[in-house]
Amino acid sequence: MSVDNQFAPAISVIMPVYNSEAYLREAIESVLNQSFTDFEFLIFNDGSTDNSADIILSYNDERIIYYGSSVNVGYTPLLNKGLKKARGRYIARMDSDDIALPDRFEKQFNFLEKNRxxxxxGGFFEFTGTELSNKPFNWVSETDPEFIKINLLFDCAICHPTVMLRAEELAKSSLYYNEALEPSEDYDFWIRISNSKRLANIPDVILKYRLNSNQVSNKKNHQQLTNKANFITSQLKALGINPTKLELRLHDYLFFCSAVPVYDYLPKLDTWIKKLKAANNCANAYDEAKFNTYLDDLYKRNKIDLSNKIKQLTFKENLIFLVKCLLKWRSLR
Structure with missing residues (x-):
């Protein structure tokens, strides 16, 4: 196993590992068996106490560069270490329990070469794992860079273990992960990158993303939600809006189409959307036409969701809802 290869690879793959023996071989081999072969594979063992180290060391492939440690420091510091150690033109992320599809690197490399x-x-992925009660299903997101930037105002639009990064662009701006924000370091990273650079997703499934109860994001779900709320608030403030708790709730409902069957839901949603549009017209933070189209589409989806939920109300609940709507309408006359 080489620690200081002299070749300059096209891609550097970064994979932190912590007690991943159950799925590690599958993850490693999915990288080694890529159709695109010009890469170095940086594997960081984060103080694993299982057989992860033995599994990694069992591979005799000169592309693997192993960094062992007896101390568990967390995966985000290792990601930053990987960014500093990487010598490739592009940097690919990989998690130790996921499976990269055979043509993942080839597709992303070709895309980045054509779109300077x-x-x-990033890319789409297929959920897999024992936590799935039904057959695997796919995760898809925005592909257009402008819509991805808008999407980040509501939620993370890039799946971290699918990404390939342009190393030169990160180096120009000294961009690294904020280690204090784990397990939401990726969302923050994309927001900061989007302030000056463009992000995209290729419309292909390139990874099998494993769901399991031991994932860091599952164990730190409360912290992740808190971080997300802070990220969204910061972006809204940059837009010129200091959101109230109600507005943040509406913002969340709007994106996830979580319509609430109350008489004033749509009017409140409409008011919030108008506020967002007006703020963007002043700040010019997002492409105006695409921003307005994005919000209008969310509003339409919420109307459909609300209609479906009203249909599910009992006769009594429906009657109460209609009376409240009528009283509200009469008060506005």
């Missing part, structure tokens, strides 16, 4: 304005390239 893109700094981050």
């Amino acid at each position: 304005d893109i700094a981050v390239c």
